[in-house]
Amino acid sequence: MPADLSSVIAATAQWLLRAYPPERGALSGALAEAQCRQAATVAAWLRYPTALDAGLLDVVGPGGSGRLDWVTGVDAVPGEDAGWRTWVDEVVASWAACLLADRGLAVAAIATVTGSVHAAGLAPDFRRLADPDRRDRQAAVLLRHPDLLSPVADLHRADLLARLGGGTAQAA
Template structure:
């Protein structure tokens, strides 16, 4: 089975960018997109840790952005091509939102996936997610704002904490 999660990662990153738009300008857009892609990549690798998991996702599909649109108050533009929205994964988006809002979670998650089957033979660099500089933060003010992200992040935060082994540690 294929371990390709690129469609889910791209669609989920696109959804995050549209729900929490970057500062104006091409550089800001590129920096915000890089952060979204890194967050969605780490979240997808955590959510679908094996090639079998990823292959099954390809068979059943990720579920789409419907509930996320409602929770975040995102309006779909009439006449817009919405086919990409079917590849948005709610759990991946929620986990990515958690990672964007909480640097310590992002660092723990990136460390967890660095040895995964998805990273085999790669040297993944998630610096824009785990150690954003001033320009990264300026470009993604909305994407990094914990209060704004909380409706989406809270949907599946507990599952992420459990996956990272931090569920009981943070509850205490």
């Protein structure tokens, strides 16, 4: 049975949404959130490929959003319950940023996790991540912009490339 990574996935997706806000409107917000969740899911499954890895995360914790906040200049909202920020995983956020900015990396990452322990018994659909349509791209223009994402993506890009077999991908 795969370990539960839902807290890390949800917190990391939330952080990405706050750091790179979607276009205004409920539909845009939902489409951007779906893309963030898919990217964070694939990144978390790559980062913690086994149930043991995910279980160790529960023991040591993911590290929080402190460095990411500093790199991007994102501030916590005064008076906000920021407890969720402790569940943000810097590496997962960095890898998710790489996947959002580079379709080739996203496709390779999805292919890697499709047969993983986390996907066992599931039929995951990462279409919004790997093949966003016009409306998806419009809703998440900041989330998909390689230059804007680079401060976060560059933090751990080399580790992602190593995890995916050292290959390089071209932005689509």
